[in-house]
Amino acid sequence: MYIQWFPGHMTKAVRMMKDNVAICDALIYVVDSRAVLSSINPVLEELTLGKPVLYVFNKSDLVQDRELKDWCARFDMEGRRYVTTVGTVAEQKHIIEGIKSLVAPMLLKYSQKGATKSIRVMVIGVPNSGKSTLINSMRKKASAQTGDRPGVTKGKQWLSLDKQIDLLDTPGTLWGKFENQEIARHLAYIGSIKDDVLDVEGLAVEFINEFKEKAPSAFLDRYGVDIANIDAHEAFLKIAEKRGFKIKGGEIDYNRCAKTILDDFRKGKLGKIMLEKAFDDKEEKSRLVIKRKESETKPLDK
Numbered sequence: 001m002y003i004q005w006f007p008g009h010m011t012k013a014v015r016m017m018k019d020n021v022a023i024c025d026a027l028i029y030v031v032d033s034r035a036v037l038s039s040i041n042p043v044l045e046e047l048t049l050g051k052p053v054l055y056v057f058n059k060s061d062l063v064q065d066r067e068l069k070d071w072c073a074r075f076d077m078e079g080r081r082y083v084t085t086v087g088t089v090a091e092q093k094h095i096i097e098g099i100k101s102l103v104a105p106m107l108l109k110y111s112q113k114g115a116t117k118s119i120r121v122m123v124i125g126v127p128n129s130g131k132s133t134l135i136n137s138m139r140k141k142a143s144a145q146t147g148d149r150p151g152v153t154k155g156k157q158w159l160s161l162d163k164q165i166d167l168l169d170t171p172g173t174l175w176g177k178f179e180n181q182e183i184a185r186h187l188a189y190i191g192s193i194k195d196d197v198l199d200v201e202g203l204a205v206e207f208i209n210e211f212k213e214k215a216p217s218a219f220l221d222r223y224g225v226d227i228a229n230i231d232a233h234e235a236f237l238k239i240a241e242k243r244g245f246k247i248k249g250g251e252i253d254y255n256r257c258a259k260t261i262l263d264d265f266r267k268g269k270l271g272k273i274m275l276e277k278a279f280d281d282k283e284e285k286s287r288l289v290i291k292r293k294e295s296e297t298k299p300l301d302k
């Protein structure tokens with residue numbers, strides 16, 4: 001199975017973001033706590049160079065606190081500013097405080113000059129990471145459209161947070177080619193890639209394969225099937241059988257079974273499963289280590 005998804009609206013979105021980044025003073029980078037590494041889009045990383053960035057570990061309700069703390073420690077080491085949150089919760093004071101502290105020198109400069117200009121903050125991230133939900137929660141108004149699928153936001157939308165800050169909601173974006181298919185699969189598991197372009201049955205078997213040893217109790221608790229010592233495909237069939245997923249004639253309903261497993265994971269019904277650990281000795285995964293001291297960053301070459 002080879003995963004790829006870069007539809008036309010994303011090409012347009014990246015162009016729009018490159019055009020708008022110059023007029024923005026800071027960025028909020030919304031990442032999915034279950035897949036922090038995969039949420040870091042190389043194109044967006046380039047976009048953020050030279051700008052203050054606040055990373056938001058969103059969907060923190062879907063991971064274990066101690067595993068998220070490891071990511072916080074790693075971001076501390078890399079000099080990245082971050083907050084953790086559950087985007088669906090109405091109060092997001094800590095994010096508002098986080099962004100205001102990031103742009104404090106600009107706010108001070110504007111107020112000393114008596115300017116009424118507000119600070120512009122672009123909200124970016126992979127599809128379905130919760131950008132629009134977070135904006136709505138910060139503003140305590142459901143103005144931005146949200147949904148439990150990728151590609152809900154298609155264009156840009158400016159929304160004011162208060163007199164000092166304006167937020168720019170952007171469409172979730174991926175990048176042209178996934179060199180690393182493990183990253184592509186993780187993005188598919190978390191719902192950043194449209195199911196229509198995926199072989200969901202193959203993906204569900206891959207998911208079982210990856211987690212049958214790392215989280216066997218998740219499958220046992222949810223489906224009553226012990227899969228620790230069996231092949232992933234066999235495990236998939238056992239789950240389908242146990243749940244009675246059949247089509248007319250008694251044949252197994254592979255599609256329904258696959259969608260159920262993926263949906264259960266996405267909604268947290270399989271428990272708190274972290275897809276990517278902060279400290280992994282695989283060489284490939286160390287690519288995220290970029291020292292982001294503001295003085296070392298360069299503006300984007302447009």
Ligand SMILES: Nc1nc2c(ncn2[C@@H]2O[C@H](COP(=O)(O)OP(=O)(O)OP(=O)(O)O)[C@@H](O)[C@H]2O)c(=O)[nH]1
Pocket residue numbers: 058059060061062085086087088125126127128129130131132133134145146147148149150151152153154170171172173268
């Ligand atoms: N469990 C959980 N769900 C969340 C959280 N934040 C957002 N969601 C859900 O995630 C889904 C996606 O939210 P959106 O705000 O539409 O995501 P988006 O990043 O704007 O998506 P695109 O516009 O498609 O890029 C929705 O079903 C939200 O309810 C969170 O912290 N925890």
Ligand SMILES: [Mg+2]
Pocket residue numbers: 131132133145146152153170171172
């Ligand atoms: Mg959106």
